[in-house]
Amino acid sequence: MTGFQPAGNVVVVYHPAVRGAEAVAESLGRQAADRGLRARVDVLPEQGDELPQQLKGTDLFVCVGGDGTVLHASAFAARADIPIFGVRMGRLGFLTESIEERATEDFARVLSGEARLESRALVQAQVVDDGEALHGLNDVVIGRATLGRTVSVVAEVDSVTLAEYRADALVISTATGSTGYSLSVGGPILHPESEEMILVPVAPHLTRANALVLPSSTKLRLRVQRSFEAVMTVDGVQRRTLESGALVEVTRSPRTASFVRLGGEHEFYNSLARRLGWLRPDHVIDEVGAHLEVAEGDEG
Helix, strand or coil: CCCCCCCCCEEEEECCCCCCCCHHHHHHHHHHHHHHCCCEEEEEECCCCCCCHHHHHEEEEEECCCCHHHHHHHHHHHHCCCCEEECCCCCCCCCCCEEEHHHHHHHHHCCCCEEEEEEEEEEEEEEECCCCCCEEEEEEEEECCCCCCCCEEEEEEEEEEEEEEEEEECCCHHHHHHCCCHHHCCEEEEECCCCEEEEEEEEECCCCCEEEEEEECCEEEEEEEECEEEEEEECCEHHHHECCCEEEEEEEEEEEEEEEEECCCHHHHHHHHCCCCCCCCCEECCCCCEEEEEECCCCC
């Protein structure tokens, strides 16, 4: 579905450690200003509880760097309900929509109203009696606090005890995160607009390693067993130490993240096939299954 078009304020951020990102961000900022929009270019904001002042009243959040940059920025964007347009400077990317070589051309299409918005579900994790809910676009991971030891966690799904996992970690993933850590430990891939969650153990000891897909309405409770300590991370950035006996409640977050997309929904499968090496690098699949050649250098 097309029709998204920024009408007022555009904020372009870049990762300062990514070579060439600042120059691309400055160029996109000028491009937006030339279209009569109020554009601001800045360094990717630090993680924190407060919404950066420059994002208030923003129509579009442009992120230049890579998937990590977009993941970092999504925490702010989801809180303020601002769509994200990502430009990657590296080769691998599931969250970014454009690459450095096509950034000007693709951004022009966004500014002309040729884009659509894609909604992504987030996951919410809260340590019971702690009071603070953490929100993640990718995943929640509960893992061992000490290298070389396992963690023991009892999982309860909607008041039904499911299993006691003794493993390196448990990953609770969104559809977005299904192509990340969850995939690397054997989890399934979900369409990015799916609302389900995935529960998958990492290197379980004497426990089944099956991944489980849970409905979006699920209330998942995870209790760290006595005599064990663990660490919980959300999107690999937000971190909480879990004492022995801690109880964590994981549900779908009330927040969502919106991504600006230029192609149809089938583009996800093109991207997936190329990035995971399921096809020869000189081919992709269009929406009706015909093979199309990819321009040289577009494999990444």
